Amino acid sequence: MSDAVPPSHVTRRSLLVGGAAVAGVAEFVSPTALVASGPPSGDTSTPSTETRLKINGTELRLALDPRVTLLDALREHVGLTGTKKGCDHGQCGACTVIVNGHRINSCLTLAVMHDGDEVTTIEGLGSPDKLHPMQAAFVRHDGFQCGYCTPGQICSSIAMLDEIAQGIPSHATQDLHHIAFSDEEVRERMSGNICRCAAYPNIIAAIRDVHGEVA
Amino acid sequence: MRAFTYERAENPQEAAAAVARSPGAKFIAGGTNLLDLMKLDIERPTHLVDVNRIGLDQIEPTAEGGLRIGALVRNTALAAHPLIMRDYPVLSRALVAGASAQLRNKATTAGNLLQRSRCPYFYDTSKPCNKRQPGSGCAAIDGFSRNLAILGVSDQCISQHPSDMAVALRLLDAAVETVMPGGQTRAIPVGDFHTLPGTTPHIENVLRHGEFITGVTLPPPLGGTQVYRKIRDRASYAFATVSVAMIQAPGGRRWAFGGIGTKPWRVAEADHVADAHGIADIVLAGARPTAQNRFKLTVTRRAIAAALAEA
Numbered sequence: 001m002s003d004a005v006p007p008s009h010v011t012r013r014s015l016l017v018g019g020a021a022v023a024g025v026a027e028f029v030s031p032t033a034l035v036a037s038g039p040p041s042g043d044t045s046t047p048s049t050e051t052r053l054k055i056n057g058t059e060l061r062l063a064l065d066p067r068v069t070l071l072d073a074l075r076e077h078v079g080l081t082g083t084k085k086g087c088d089h090g091q092c093g094a095c096t097v098i099v100n101g102h103r104i105n106s107c108l109t110l111a112v113m114h115d116g117d118e119v120t121t122i123e124g125l126g127s128p129d130k131l132h133p134m135q136a137a138f139v140r141h142d143g144f145q146c147g148y149c150t151p152g153q154i155c156s157s158i159a160m161l162d163e164i165a166q167g168i169p170s171h172a173t174q175d176l177h178h179i180a181f182s183d184e185e186v187r188e189r190m191s192g193n194i195c196r197c198a199a200y201p202n203i204i205a206a207i208r209d210v211h212g213e214v215a
Numbered sequence: 216m217r218a219f220t221y222e223r224a225e226n227p228q229e230a231a232a233a234v235a236r237s238p239g240a241k242f243i244a245g246g247t248n249l250l251d252l253m254k255l256d257i258e259r260p261t262h263l264v265d266v267n268r269i270g271l272d273q274i275e276p277t278a279e280g281g282l283r284i285g286a287l288v289r290n291t292a293l294a295a296h297p298l299i300m301r302d303y304p305v306l307s308r309a310l311v312a313g314a315s316a317q318l319r320n321k322a323t324t325a326g327n328l329l330q331r332s333r334c335p336y337f338y339d340t341s342k343p344c345n346k347r348q349p350g351s352g353c354a355a356i357d358g359f360s361r362n363l364a365i366l367g368v369s370d371q372c373i374s375q376h377p378s379d380m381a382v383a384l385r386l387l388d389a390a391v392e393t394v395m396p397g398g399q400t401r402a403i404p405v406g407d408f409h410t411l412p413g414t415t416p417h418i419e420n421v422l423r424h425g426e427f428i429t430g431v432t433l434p435p436p437l438g439g440t441q442v443y444r445k446i447r448d449r450a451s452y453a454f455a456t457v458s459v460a461m462i463q464a465p466g467g468r469r470w471a472f473g474g475i476g477t478k479p480w481r482v483a484e485a486d487h488v489a490d491a492h493g494i495a496d497i498v499l500a501g502a503r504p505t506a507q508n509r510f511k512l513t514v515t516r517r518a519i520a521a522a523l524a525e526a
Contacts, residue, residue, distance in 0.1 A: 049221055066220070093317060103317050104317050108250050109245075112221055156317065169300065169311055176307055190316075
């Protein structure tokens with residue numbers, strides 16, 4: 001399906017998926033390389049559309065079937081599998097990424113709609129050696145059990161604190177003009193991220209911790 | 216997902232013309248509802264015209280003293296706009312009562328108005344649904360109808376209108392501005408924009424094929440106390456069982472309702488009644504509930520009383 005060069009470092013993930021759909025993680029794709037990939041279904045009747053995406057700081061040019069969601073582009077075409085596919089219908093939030101500073105469900109948007117956009121995924125937030133403060137807080141507070149929803153929870157949490165800082169109200173906001181940070185605000189604002197293991201109390205503790213650090 | 220062709224429109228009239236050229240074409244803006252339905256094979260566009268780079272993403276004052284909301288203004292940006300929060304708080308409240316933060320960041324003003332039914336039988340392609348497949352029947356009337364409409368229903372469809380935003384716009388007497396493929400424009404009062412199901416539940420609004428929403432205008436602010444109360448099965452990220460929008464201003468009181476109507480619901484006669492039961496009697500006069508959603512009559516009554524207490 002893909003003739004792209006596989007990543008030179010082999011991870012458990014790349015072994016599992018083999019070379020089938022991995023076009024190389026972002027760092028291995030030259031910024032000007034055109035990554036051509038067929039649609040997931042193998043149907044090549046739809047002409048592909050060129051789309052430029054800046055993913056975690058790296059500019060990529062992708063030739064995509066217009067049916068490819070941003071989520072599938074990240075996972076299947078760019079090889080960034082940190083972003084998870086849960087329901088694929090915008091209900092669970094596992095696919096949450098940050099686009100131009102806003103958190104969105106990457107499963108409910110087409111990659112071709114994001115020409116020129118800046119996408120931040122869990123891979124772009126921190127590294128194992130240098131965790132993002134929110135990643136560190138999730139570890140510290142045990143804000144997960146199975147971990148499947150965690151990349152979405154963390155991307156969502158970071159953007160959510162930014163929304164509060166910008167004065168964007170929520171359903172839990174008493175005074176539209178003054179947001180008082182509270183567990184209720186966090187619960188309401190994070191309702192688009194489901195955790196099947198119900199690690200919610202620890203997720204809230206992690207978010208509260210990071211909010212305290214930056215406040 | 217079925218194959219479709221894709222193009223990016225540069226301006227509203229070009230977008231309108233592009234959709235008009237192809238009977239199977241649709242606009243795509245936020246895409247949060249359309250793509251969901253395309254994945255389920257409920258929506259089957261053959262061509263998508265992407266209007267995300269078209270502009271129309273500003274909120275500006277009108278000559279009449281109101282505001283013009285660009286069609287592409289995202290739900291979050293609309294809810295958090297200083298002039299909306301100050302002068303039309305019921306609209307901010309309705310917006311943040313709907314969907315999740317991720318969806319509100321993507322969903323647009325025009326797209327919210329055009330979102331489709333959440334009736335379980337509209338979604339279940341193994342069941343008849345006159346809205347999805349005209350003439351196939353309605354599985355909802357004798358089915359799982361708990362959250363469906365009690366007002367404006369027909370023998371062919373009892374799907375409730377899912378939008379919170381549209382209820383506030385109905386309350387505020389907003390108007391939908393459009394451009395035709397030929398370049399003509401028109402303004403449609405929100406109250407006339409959505410259509411009742413009748414014998415054509417697959418038709419949900421008065422737009423013609425290719426007619427493109429450029430924005431929504433709000434009349435000058437009414438001031439007063441503004442309330443949006445939403446009752447639902449889950450405290451967040453759920454559609455309304457009953458929602459009540461109300462303004463109590465020096466010029467009078469007015470009401471609009473969500474969750475109970477096949478379109479955003481307003482009965483002007485109720486605006487002149489003082490007590491909660493009197494208001495409810497007028498609003499619910501033509502109600503045709505099913506056995507499963509009869510409780511909405513009581514919930515609506517209580518929601519009206521609660522809104523009055525809150526104001």
